Amino acid sequence: MTGTTLGGRYEIGERLGAGGMAVVYRAMDLLLRRPVTVKVLRGEFTSDESVVRRFRREAQAAASLSHPNIVGVYDVGHEDDIHYIVMEYVRGRTLKEEINERGPLPAEEAVRIARQIAEALKHAHAHRIIHRDVKPHNVLLTAEGRVKVTDFGIAGAATGTTMTYAGALLGTVYYFSPEQAQGRYGDERSDLYALGVVLYEMLTGRVPFDGESPVSVALKHIRETVTPPREVNPRVPPAVERLVMKAMAKEVDRRYQTAEEMIRDLEAVQRRLSGWSAGGRPEPSFLGPGARDRTQVVGRTAPAGPADDATRPGDRPGARAAV
Missing domain, CATH: 3.30.200.20 (Phosphorylase Kinase; domain 1)
Structure with missing residues (x-):
């Protein structure tokens, strides 16, 4: 070409x-x-x-x-x-590359990125467009700190199509909502579930469910309880963990119902994290009463989640669009 x-x-x-x-x-x-x-x-x-x-x-x-x-x-x-x-043309790198290189991101940075992704989804949903393939490979980070979501056009075309390119299917299934894993079409709340998975990966350096085949991963999204982020990375603030767990609820009615609703919680978390970080104090437990706070001990973080086709050797990590 x-x-x-x-x-x-x-x-x-x-x-x-x-x-x-x-x-x-x-x-x-x-x-x-x-x-x-x-x-x-x-x-x-x-x-x-x-x-x-x-x-x-x-x-x-x-x-x-x-x-x-x-x-x-x-x-x-x-x-x-x-x-x-x-x-x-966006000069930058994908969020997947950023996670693969750095491992878990600081909570404040992860929440800032998630908020910008949610803003993109809010705009698309208002125009009756569902992404259906939200994943770090489809999120670009510019040198100026702007987050850009891509692949709205091609994601819908892939829906319902048999994907013969196994690596790409496996890469996508890590971010499937339970309803997508069951073969249903999904709606705005499927995008928000996927954003919860992306935030989980930013905070822990790994995807919540792994497996040897797309089917095994999909079944885990349907049946298995996700390991809370703080059990993987104790540095994750309790409120951020609660936000992730709500976004990733298996029952669609227990999730965030709109991107706007999720943005409100992301904004609240972002303000509190920014304020406490500036004051040099430990991050508090907030957004909801009765939260269990755990001792903030820095533990060994989990290895980065599996890369899919978009980050395989041979692709340039510099200026490009996600695939």
Whole structure:
């Protein structure tokens, strides 16, 4: 693909990465003279008309989103059997790369990132767009501290499709909600469950459920009780743990019902963490009465969770879009 010009406008440059549905390239918009990211649908899906239709429909819907925490979709097109989405080029790295390199993030930083992801979801949900594939690989971090969520267009196209690229499916199932693991479509609350998983991983350095196959991981999301974050990393404040556990409730009615509701709790936690950190005092237990506080002992943290296709060797960790 490198050297190809799509639509007479987008000159394809270096390959930045690949996922289960698409290959991602840096490109140059020859008309506006600006760098862009081009996501090309994998060849094995181009013969499936239902996938192609969903790919285009979801991309067009995602293009309607305009928010500072969402990677913008500029264009969608096809040339012969090549179907592609043109997106904002973000110079940064994925949240998955950040976790893999650093391990557990400080609670204040993790909550700040989660709040920006929630703001992106709130905007998308208001436009009746569900992401359905919220994971650290689809979250970009800029050098300026901005969080950008990507892949709103392609996530919906993958729904209901048999994913032959096993690594990508395994990478996604770590963040499945129980209803998605049962084969149901999911709604806004599925996105919020996935955000709870992402926050869990930021705080502990590992995903809450692991397994040797996608099916085994999916069954754990349905049946098993998650290990509380503080049992993995005692530095996690009790209130942050409660927020994670509510987001990851197996019954949808016990979770956060809207992104706005989750944002309110994230804001409250963020304010309290910021205030106590500035004062040099230990983080308190808050957001709810009767919380059990445990001795703040720094223990051995768990190893980073398994990386999926988006972080396999060969992909550049620098400026790129998540896959």
